[in-house]
Amino acid sequence: MDVPPKALEAFPPSVKLICEAGTGYNNIPIELARKRGISVANIPTYSNESVAHMVITYIMNFGAAIFDQARMLQNNDRRNFKVFQPPIYEITGKTLGMVGGSGTIGTCVADVALPLGMNIAISSRSGKLPKGHKYENDPRVKVVPFDDLFRQSDYVSINCPLNSETRHSIGEREIRLMKPTAFLINTARGGIINEAELIKCMKEKVIAGAGLDTQEVEPPPEDSEIWKLDNVFLTPHIGWRRLETRQRLCDMTGDNIESYIKGERKNVVN
């Protein structure tokens, strides 16, 4: 929830702690809060697997053309049961490229993608995996330059944070580097993709499909073309919505509050 500076300035002196029940806190003016003696706490990590498993869900679905099948069945079109219409592929041996994939969520994705038989390409600004990274020495996990990731991957997954550098960092240029049979998956922040350029590319079928668990605006405007593209599937930011994930948010908010009560500063971001 957005806490406008005007609202925060009007807070009574009783307010000492703001708990964001989540990771991002761009919605809270944290410096202003500090000036008023208010600590802001967040929950830095609580849903790695929830998000990672959404990436895997999209990969499996694109591999087996599940969204196409669902659409046809909804139209009472049962042709797939006579002659199968959309292309479907094995997952084994395919390349998964993770933009910013050396982080915790990317590592969780690799935990499942490797047993699925995939090869992993990761883009990293340092050009290598962090020292001690779980997959530092795995021959099937390689760090590649940003452009190569787009060229080589069968599935591109965005797993980096949103900041001024990454905002709109994926657009028409990057998508046109991808294979025509490839799929783009976003479970990170919607603003990382230039959505207008993506829509243009998907209308031209530059790549085979896009799975977006996040969008620039959530939900996209009523009249956005993005709702109507057969090769784009939208989910409403599933990552944190699963039952157990939300319960964990509750429990970890409880931890943050308990820490504050004890005079400690657990997860304080300002």
Next chain:
Amino acid sequence: MAFLTSPALRRPTALFLNSKRLNFDNKLDFSRLFALTELTCNQVDNITSTEEIIDIIKKNEPEILITKEMQLPVKVMESFPSSIKLLCEAGTGFNNIPTLIARSKHIDVCNIPTYSNESVAHMVITYILNFAAAIFNQARMLHQQDRTNFKVFQHPIYEIGGKNLGLIGGSGTIGTAVVDIALPLGMNILISSRSGRLPSGHKYENNPRVKVVTRDELFKESDFVSINCPLNAETRHSVGEREVRLMKPTSFLINTARGAIINEAELIKCMKENVIAGAGLDTQEAEPPAEDSEIWNLENVFLTPHIGWRRLETRQRLVDMTADNIEAYIKGEKINVVN
């Protein structure tokens, strides 16, 4: 890439009775088969007329017959020309072929015992992930232009970690391929096995998250039940109303094995009553189900058309392994002969 056969190898005639069933998208590479044999491809999906089958075989007089899930009635086999020495099923099951009669006619019947473990196992995983995230429900709503989920999410959705996956007959190769993914997903695995334990030397013999339980316990305790046993007299219709009613109301049933293992009429009844949360069926008793079957219209049932062998690379592997069977036969060896 052309495969050169050794000059010493002869090149027998071969007839693929229904090549379109396998090569429905014309994307497969048959060049090795063409190099090994003088191959004729009858580019149809299936031939149901006995006379037509007899006719085309008579016209071609092949030494080798290749089929893909095509019924070969006894009458047809009895009229085989004496040229036929090898019958290759481009797949695993061979109930479509009267193998004893073939033997009496000195015809070897070959199959491809294993070629799609991961393809099938990954379909199980696809269903698990989709049910946990209510993807089928979401797709249905979006198709109806219902965007309510983007304001308030309507369906229960769950994490996968810590859930129980029950595999009926899961100690086999496909079950093991499923476990290979389900364990990294954080699941606990329950396997039913007639012997009461995993085979000696089984990959997951000592894994604390993989347990053998009784059949009824598997149904009671699982969040996802996957059928991974073969179809035989014992397993036919072995999963029905009784088993489904043992399951948790929040659980899901997945079948990527043979359709007839499930009593479909009883399943339909249970799904209409919402006894369990959903069913994902990659196989059905009749494929496809009858036009007017209620199974098409149940919102808590998702049907896929036996994806297991349909992926591009899987079908190419079928072609390549059929070529292996034929090459072995030409060299006087016998591999994958089932009769």
